[in-house]
Amino acid sequence: MTYSYPHPRPLxxxxxxxxxxxxxxxxxxxxxxARPPFENRWALPGGHVDMDExxxxxxxxxxxxxxxxxxxxxxxxxxxxxxxxxxxxxxxxVAYYGLxxxxxxxxxxxxxxxxxxxVSMKKLPEWALAFDHQEIATVALERxxxxxxxxxxxxxxxxxxxxxxxxxxxxQVILDRDLDKRNFRKKVQSLGVLKALDAVQKGVAHRAxxxxxxxxxxxxxxxxxxxxxxx
Amino acid sequence: MTYSYPHPRPLxxxxxxxxxxxxxxxxxxxxxxARPPFENRWALPGGHVDMDExxxxxxxxxxxxxxxxxxxxxxxxxxxxxxxxxxxxxxxxVAYYGLxxxxxxxxxxxxxxxxxxxVSMKKLPEWALAFDHQEIATVALERxxxxxxxxxxxxxxxxxxxxxxxxxxxxQVILDRDLDKRNFRKKVQSLGVLKALDAVQKGVAHRAxxxxxxxxxxxxxxxxxxxxxxx
DNA sequence: TCAAAAGTGTTCCGAATACACCCATGA
DNA sequence: TCATGGGTGTATTCGGAACACTTTTGA
Numbered sequence: 001m002t003y004s005y006p007h008p009r010p011l012x013x014x015x016x017x018x019x020x021x022x023x024x025x026x027x028x029x030x031x032x033x034a035r036p037p038f039e040n041r042w043a044l045p046g047g048h049v050d051m052d053e054x055x056x057x058x059x060x061x062x063x064x065x066x067x068x069x070x071x072x073x074x075x076x077x078x079x080x081x082x083x084x085x086x087x088x089x090x091x092x093x094v095a096y097y098g099l100x101x102x103x104x105x106x107x108x109x110x111x112x113x114x115x116x117x118x119v120s121m122k123k124l125p126e127w128a129l130a131f132d133h134q135e136i137a138t139v140a141l142e143r144x145x146x147x148x149x150x151x152x153x154x155x156x157x158x159x160x161x162x163x164x165x166x167x168x169x170x171x172q173v174i175l176d177r178d179l180d181k182r183n184f185r186k187k188v189q190s191l192g193v194l195k196a197l198d199a200v201q202k203g204v205a206h207r208a209x210x211x212x213x214x215x216x217x218x219x220x221x222x223x224x225x226x227x228x229x230x231x
Numbered sequence: 232m233t234y235s236y237p238h239p240r241p242l243x244x245x246x247x248x249x250x251x252x253x254x255x256x257x258x259x260x261x262x263x264x265a266r267p268p269f270e271n272r273w274a275l276p277g278g279h280v281d282m283d284e285x286x287x288x289x290x291x292x293x294x295x296x297x298x299x300x301x302x303x304x305x306x307x308x309x310x311x312x313x314x315x316x317x318x319x320x321x322x323x324x325v326a327y328y329g330l331x332x333x334x335x336x337x338x339x340x341x342x343x344x345x346x347x348x349x350v351s352m353k354k355l356p357e358w359a360l361a362f363d364h365q366e367i368a369t370v371a372l373e374r375x376x377x378x379x380x381x382x383x384x385x386x387x388x389x390x391x392x393x394x395x396x397x398x399x400x401x402x403q404v405i406l407d408r409d410l411d412k413r414n415f416r417k418k419v420q421s422l423g424v425l426k427a428l429d430a431v432q433k434g435v436a437h438r439a440x441x442x443x444x445x446x447x448x449x450x451x452x453x454x455x456x457x458x459x460x461x462x
Numbered sequence: 463t464c465a466a467a468a469g470t471g472t473t474c475c476g477a478a479t480a481c482a483c484c485c486a487t488g489a
Numbered sequence: 490t491c492a493t494g495g496g497t498g499t500a501t502t503c504g505g506a507a508c509a510c511t512t513t514t515g516a
Contacts, residue, residue, distance in 0.1 A: 205494090
């Protein structure tokens with residue numbers, strides 16, 4: 001069965017730069033391609049847009065199929081449409097970035113056959129990603145940087161219970177600069193989207209820090225009246 | 232001649248919300264469709280992406296063909312991919328917004344056969360645009376609002392020589408709120424991207440205002456070190 | 463002389479920044 | 490007892506916001 005059209009059509013795909021944070025760095029998920037073009041090379045997860053699904057649905061389906069992940073925050077940011085970005089055919093891709101809790105992912109990864117690796121954004125060039133995927137990931141990070149200063153979406157990268165130091169480290173890694181501890185705590189607590197828990201860290205070789213959780217209800221309220229997270 | 236593929240492919244199009252400012256309001260350009268679907272209805276300019284051009288090139292070509300315009304600032308902002316956004320076929324569009332100097336356009340419009348109208352953004356619903364074009368125009372304006380606060384791209388909507396009151400009005404119309412005259416002048420002049428000309432308005436029934444021009448060289452310098460136009 | 467818009471400074475307030483020490487805990 | 494990170498407050502600076510009157514010009 002083939003499908004014919006009076007004019008040639010570019011292939012329409014979706015790709016996603018999924019970000020995760022571990023002890024080391026901000027990571028992006030790449031998977032090994034099973035098929036040409038770029039067979040056995042590393043690429044961002046993604047695939048074709050089918051006729052009976054929206055573009056947003058397509059990227060969620062592909063992520064489910066290729067990573068088994070449900071992504072906390074997924075956002076379209078740019079369409080990449082250079083003529084030869086895929087050397088083997090004309091393909092235009094709509095790109096998304098997503099935030100993943102790495103603590104969740106580690107479990108699911110073991111149940112999935114696909115070869116998937118979290119790569120430090122700093123080391124991305126060494127991986128020589130397929131297509132224009134390095135550019136896509138780089139632009140994705142730029143957009144995440146902008147977004148994270150307007151909305152506290154960074155929470156989605158952390159475990160559900162986290163310390164203020166974890167949160168500060170998250171912003172330092174994304175923004176690639178140091179933040180003052182006292183000012184950061186003042187600011188983040190003034191947003192009123194954190195819930196202090198009656199619990200502290202366990203198993204650390206120093207004073208245990210209080211645990212906090214992201215309060216989704218307070219956040220939605222705050223979102224409406226406009227959150228300013230310009231740290 | 233037809234073109235066949237092993238899987239069905241959505242049609243890929245581009246559309247542009249071109250903004251212009253006149254004495255009355257912020258306007259968006261709509262053109263009357265010559266062909267189905269939505270024949271004789273109003274729609275944003277746009278069309279198919281050809282195989283031998285990038286998506287960015289496609290939108291510029293379509294604008295040239297349909298409006299004869301060269302657009303000062305043109306920026307991709309979102310891909311719209313709902314399944315039934317085009318009721319007659321599966322089509323995904325990459326949307327752009329652009330800024331046009333209406334003073335220039337008026338000349339060119341007369342040399343062009345196409346039926347094109349500048350519609351006030353406030354009256355857009357009355358025009359019942361084809362497809363999801365009203366949504367596209369609305370989102371475009373939201374993005375323009377955000378952008379105009381980070382980069383002084385608004386200049387592209389004004390004649391090359393303008394008064395500070397013109398500029399203030401521009402921002403008031405885009406942001407849909409009043410601005411304080413003294414604060415606005417302080418702020419915009421502190422950006423250092425304006426060049427005061429040795430000329431004043433002519434033919435006004437009140438004190439003539441000084442004319443200014445946008446200084447592209449100073450702007451590029453300012454852009455590099457990061458412009459903050461948070462008025 | 464009147465109407466209409468041009469042009470111009472100061473005060474106040476809130477937010478961002480800079481900055482250093484003691485505390486609790488487990489090893 | 491020591492190493493490690495947790496936790497806390499104040500003073501200063503800067504930018505944003507509020508605010509009203511005089512000047513110039515053509516009709």
